Amino acid sequence: MKRLNYDSISKELGIDRKVFSPWWDELEEERKYLSMIRDKWLAKCPELDFYEFKDWYENTDKKCYYCEITEDDLAKLWQNHPDLTKRNRGRKLEIERLEPNLPYSVTTNLVFSCYWCNNAKTDTFTQDEFLKVGKVIKDIWKNRLK
Missing domain, CATH: 3.30.40.220 (Herpes Virus-1)
Structure with missing residues (x-):
């Protein structure tokens, strides 16, 4: 799972950084939730596709x-x-x-x-x-x- 910086995201999405920078704070709860799942995935199942693990975890x-x-x-x-x-x-x-x-x-x-x-x-x-x-x-x- 590759992490991108703001400039890379801006370029990849074709959206000005000023538009999506506020999303960081607005999506704090979702970020924390996904981070929790990611940490469990990395600790136990990194060879498994993250989205497959997330689906298992949530269901x-x-x-x-x-x-x-x-x-x-x-x-x-x-x-x-x-x-x-x-x-x-x-x-x-x-x-x-x-x-x-x-x-x-x-x-x-x-x-x-x-x-x-x-x-x-x-x-x-x-x-x-x-x-x-x-x-x-x-x-x-x-x-x-x-």
Whole structure:
């Protein structure tokens, strides 16, 4: 993904820089959103086409594939249990591969997972095996969220 400077953009679009310079501030929310997706893409799936990753990201349920916890529920857990983990993970859903031997570039192999499910599944359990474990974790989260 090539980044262009204002002069290059002006030349490529045939629009005076004064016309599109204000767009930088006007599109701040969209820029932040796309930057967040880009950072996740670069961290996990740079070999995958960005727009394919973006499509996957935007159209996949934002809950753990195994225990079904959402990021809203994760925020509540952290609020109620600030010492949930000493690591700097667990506040957001992570991108996990169902089959660890397949690359991140296969979007049908990608799901969202909470830190605990992702960490516990490792490369040892199959998707079907870990769904059983996810049900137990789901019950624990329900009790902690009461």
